[in-house]
Amino acid sequence: MDYFGLCLDGLCLLGQSVIHIVFVSRLTGKKQKIWHFAIYFFLLCTIQWFFTTFGFHDVLPIGAELLVLYSVSRLALRNRQFVSWAASILAVYICQLSFGIVNSVEVILFPRMVGKPLLYLLVLLATLTVFAICACCCGAVLKFLSLTEDRQMPYVGLLLFPGLFFFAAELYILQTSYSVLPSSISLGEAGKYGALLVMQILGLAALLCTLYAYRHLCQGFQAQAALQSLTQAIQAQKVYVAEARMRYEQTKAFRHDLRNHLSLLNGLLNSGKLDESKAYLEKLEAASDVLSFPYRTGNSVVDILLGEKLGLAKDIAAEISLCLPDPCGIDDFDLCVIFANALDNAINACQFCGGSQSIRITGRQQGDFYMLVFENTCSGEPLPPAGTGLSNIKSVAEKYHGAVLTEKREGRFSLSLLLNISLQPESISSPRY
Numbered sequence: 001m002d003y004f005g006l007c008l009d010g011l012c013l014l015g016q017s018v019i020h021i022v023f024v025s026r027l028t029g030k031k032q033k034i035w036h037f038a039i040y041f042f043l044l045c046t047i048q049w050f051f052t053t054f055g056f057h058d059v060l061p062i063g064a065e066l067l068v069l070y071s072v073s074r075l076a077l078r079n080r081q082f083v084s085w086a087a088s089i090l091a092v093y094i095c096q097l098s099f100g101i102v103n104s105v106e107v108i109l110f111p112r113m114v115g116k117p118l119l120y121l122l123v124l125l126a127t128l129t130v131f132a133i134c135a136c137c138c139g140a141v142l143k144f145l146s147l148t149e150d151r152q153m154p155y156v157g158l159l160l161f162p163g164l165f166f167f168a169a170e171l172y173i174l175q176t177s178y179s180v181l182p183s184s185i186s187l188g189e190a191g192k193y194g195a196l197l198v199m200q201i202l203g204l205a206a207l208l209c210t211l212y213a214y215r216h217l218c219q220g221f222q223a224q225a226a227l228q229s230l231t232q233a234i235q236a237q238k239v240y241v242a243e244a245r246m247r248y249e250q251t252k253a254f255r256h257d258l259r260n261h262l263s264l265l266n267g268l269l270n271s272g273k274l275d276e277s278k279a280y281l282e283k284l285e286a287a288s289d290v291l292s293f294p295y296r297t298g299n300s301v302v303d304i305l306l307g308e309k310l311g312l313a314k315d316i317a318a319e320i321s322l323c324l325p326d327p328c329g330i331d332d333f334d335l336c337v338i339f340a341n342a343l344d345n346a347i348n349a350c351q352f353c354g355g356s357q358s359i360r361i362t363g364r365q366q367g368d369f370y371m372l373v374f375e376n377t378c379s380g381e382p383l384p385p386a387g388t389g390l391s392n393i394k395s396v397a398e399k400y401h402g403a404v405l406t407e408k409r410e411g412r413f414s415l416s417l418l419l420n421i422s423l424q425p426e427s428i429s430s431p432r433y
Contacts (some may be wrong), residue, residue, distance in 0.1 A: 004120060008127060013048060015131045016095055017041040020069055023094070023138045024087045029148030030077040039076070043068045062171055066092050083147045086159045090141060093167040097204055098134040100174050102126050104197035107177075108190050137204060144211040162210045166203055173200065225391060297363075298324040301332045302339055306361075309343040315357060316350050322363040325370070329421030334396045338372070341389035342415055346376035349413060353379040368422035369402070374415040378408065393417065 017040050025032035044065065051061045066088055073084035106126055110119065145159075177196055265284075268277040295306040302324065310318045328335075343359075350357040360375040390406070393415070397404045402419040 008123065009048060010045075011127060012130075013044045014041060015127075015134075016065075017044055019095065019131065019134050019138060020091045021072070023091045023142070024069065024073050024079075025077060026142055027087050027090070027145065027147050028073070028077060028079045028083055029146070030079065032077075036072060036076050040068065040072050043072075059171060059175065062092065062096070079147075086163060087147060089163040089167050090159075091138075093163065093170060093207075094137045094141065095130075095134050096167070096170050096174060097200055098130045098137060100170055100200045101133060101197060102130045103174070103177075104193050104200065107193045140208055141211060144208060144215050159210075159214060162207070166207050170200065170203060295320050295322075297322045298326055299328060299332075299335065301335055305336065305339045305343070309340070309347065310359070313347045313350070313359075316347065317356070317358040319358070319360045322361055322372075324363065325365060325421065330370075330400065330419060334399065337392050337396050338417065341393050342374045345389055345415075346374055346413075349376050349378040353377050353411070365421070368420055370419050370421045372417040372419070376413055377411060378413040380411065390415075 017037055021032050021036050021040055047061055047064045047068065069088040069091060070084050073079045073087055074081065079087065110122065173196055265277060265280055268280060295303055297303055297306070306320060346359045350359065357377050362373045364371055394404045397417055397419060400419040402417060405416040407414045
């Protein structure tokens with residue numbers, strides 16, 4: 001029995017287990033546990049024993065390894081399907097690429113050492129070099145790519161196609177060129193293996209360039225979402241300015257005529273016409289009500305937004321129990337982002353559900369924090385993925401060192417925000433929409 005070969009296989013499987021699990025967990029933002037390593041190492045050992053016993057040495061062991069890593073990512077780390085495939089393909093490809101690079105050097109240098117005791121030491125050093133290259137490659141990939149759930153990952157499935165191409169090309173090179181270590185090598189063969197080494201290095205560079213381009217694609221989508229948020233906030237500000245201007249003109253006209261109203265009312269009272277005076281007062285009261293907001297929260301921006309949004313949704317019952325502190329500590333621009341997105345989502349959810357439709361907004365201060373809760377009726381369908389509106393609300397919450405919680409229960413959806421209203425302006429960074 002070749003004990004050295006057996007120990008070397010065990011070391012390779014152990015190293016692959018550690019690198020694969022650590023890489024996948026960091027790439028997807030999930031916390032790895034000891035039993036993840038133990039289960040994956042046991043499964044790799046089982047695959048190695050099975051395919052060695054029955055004489056399979058082609059692509060089947062690599063395919064089984066890929067499937068096992070995908071299963072661990074899906075079932076143990078709870079990652080999504082496309083994310084699990086992308087992470088698993090990248091992890092296995094990086095290891096195979098590292099072995100391929102070192103194999104190119106081994107084929108050129110090691111035939112001269114066959115039969116010498118120094119060969120064992122060189123093989124061990126080559127294996128450790130594989131892990132070092134693999135760790136560096138994983139670090140480079142993690143620098144360019146992140147598949148965590150709290151980040152936007154548009155079209156993450158696009159990574160599967162270049163990843164599969166790189167993986168298949170590297171697997172073909174390994175199976176056709178490095179399956180057997182030759183006892184001697186000519187100058188021409190050395191040049192061929194040197195060319196393969198260059199090709200594999202170029203393959204690594206191509207992978208990093210692909211991930212770099214994908215990162216910039218994600219940044220483009222984030223910039224587009226930020227532009228949409230700014231457009232929405234600017235539109236809300238335009239509505240606020242137009243509403244304020246209209247109410248200013250109405251108030252100006254009412255104040256201009258107020259002296260005439262009072263003179264007429266005084267004449268009616270002096271003439272003893274009490275019924276006519278009462279009717280005239282009711283008209284004045286109705287005219288003054290037009291100048292007031294339907295909802296009073298202590299913040300004019302929020303009052304106008306509530307009046308505009310809920311005024312268009314007249315079939316939806318609205319209950320507002322909200323009094324913002326003065327000074328509020330939250331910028332009016334950020335209030336526009338929160339209330340405009342939350343109200344739009346709530347109104348859309350109500351319109352897609354049957355039966356009674358209602359929206360309830362509450363707010364209360366808890367020390368240095370202010371809690372906002374938006375509740376609305378919704379359908380029984382599963383919640384769709386978080387859209388741009390909810391992402392923008394989360395960005396504002398992060399700006400004020402707060403948190404966002406969403407919950408759906410018994411036909412009602414609730415969105416809760418906790419915002420720190422005691423922060424100084426210089427300690428508040430711009431939101432990352």
